[in-house]
Amino acid sequence: MLGLLGAGAATAVQDDAKQADNAKQSDDAKKTTDEKNKKSDHKKDFGVMFGTAYGPDDRPMYGVRITIHPVGKKHPSWELQSDHQGEFAQHVPPVEADYLVVGEIEVAPMVNGKPQMSKKKRLKGETTVHINGAEWHDFSLHIID
Helix, strand or coil: CHHHHCHHHHHHHHHHHHHHHHHHHHHHHHHHHHHHHHHHHCCCCCEEEEEEEECCCCCECCCCEEEEEECCCCCCCEEEECCCCCEEEEEECCCEEEEEEEEEEEECCEECCEECHHHCEEEEEEEEEEEECCCEEEEEEECEC
C-alpha cells in the first residue's frame, strides 16, 4: 500500500493514528484523575496507630510480636510483627478509645557468634494509646527485661 499512496500519504496516516492514541490516553488520564479526586473527598473512616518497638539498648527491634486490643477486653483484636526498622502500623475504628499495645520477643544471648539457646530471655513491654477518632497516632514501645 505504501507504493500506491506514496511516502507522504503514509506518514500522514501514521500521524493521524498517533494523534488518536494521544487523545485516548489523555481521556484515560482525565478519568483516573477524576476518580482520584472523588476518593480523596471521601471521609477517612479509620484511625491509624503507628509505632516503633525499641529494645533494651534503645535501638529499633525486629521481629517483636505486637498485640493490640481495646482496654477492658482480654483477647487481642490485632496481632502483628515489627519490621526490620522496628515499625508496625494498624488501622483502628474511628471512635474515641484507649488501646493496650503489648510487645513480646524471645532473645538468645550471643557468645563468640553463637546463640546460647539455653539462656533465652523473654522481653516484654506495653503501653496504652488513646485514639480520638479518625487520626494518625505515632508512639514508641520500649521492650525491657
